[in-house]
Amino acid sequence: MADTRTYGGYRTGGLWAAVRISLAALLVGSGIALFLMMEYDERCAQGLVRGPGGLRGTRNQAFPPATVCEFERGDVSSLGNAWVLGALLWVALVVLVVCLFAALVAEWFEPRPGDPLVEPRSRAEQVSRTGSAFFVTGSLFLLLYALAGWELFTGPSSACSAGGGWGYHPPRTLEYSFFPPQATCQYASGATERLTSDWLSSLTALSALPVLLAGVGFVLARRRRREERSRKPR
Incomplete structure (x- = not known):
């Protein structure tokens, strides 16, 4: 006799809707913040930005994205x-x-149908859902990683001079790491600077967590699907 057992999965439609809305708000807000950062450090250096005391230096804040001018007081x-x-x-x-973590972790479990928070779902459908989540989160991670660290793949020790156009005094790469993708560059003047913006490097590292959660859900769904197939009569 074929296995006719009904399986279930948590209803996560509301969580995914919240993910989409908050992601849109985050992208729009970050875009505005990045626009406000444009040439802000130069404005501070030129005295166009007033602060308490004399200017001591500038730094980029990872989140919310911002340029911070450090004054004496x-x-x-x-x-x-x-x-x-x-x-x-x-x-x-x-x-x-x-909401993203809750939605992804909810896919790990297989509750019994009957609860208002549970909907009937086949194991084949569960494999498809978790596989799609793993593909989307993995693709976004790879995209961010490529944007943040493509220079490292041209040669880690020369990542800071990737792209050429530096003449006879290209910047030196003092140190680098592949995760998060980052390097410290030293210019001919002796000044040092990060190769990748701190906010992008941090975002790339954090984006690996949803991939891990989605991957666990996909592996569990595949295992349950194989067990279901093994119980069916040949």
Whole structure:
């Protein structure tokens, strides 16, 4: 007799809807923040940005994306008075992370049908769902990694001079890492700078976590599907 058992899976439609909305808000908000960062460090150096005391230096903040001008008695950010934007970015990030992780972890389990939070689902459908999640999260991770670390693949020790056009004094690569993709570059003047923006490097590293969660769900779904097939009469 064929195995006619009905399986179930948690309803995650609401979680995925929250993921899409928070991701859209995060992308739009980050785009605005990155726009505000444009040439902000130069404006600080030229004295166009006022702060408490003399200017000591500038740095890039990973999240929310911002350029911070460090003065003697305090800092001034490129977000300026747009603190609401920074707060919204943090809220969107928290909602995105919580809902995404909850939706992916929910795919690990196979609850019995009958609960309002559970919907009937075949194991073949579960394999398809988890496989799609693994493919999408993996593709996004590879895309981010390629954007953040393509110079490292041209030669790690010469990543800072990748692309040419440096003449006789190309920047030196002092140190590098493949995960997260990052390198420290030293220019002829002696100044040092990160090869990749801190926010992009951090985002690339964090994007590996959803891939791991989706991969676990896919492996579990495939194992259950094989067990189901092995019980069917030949």
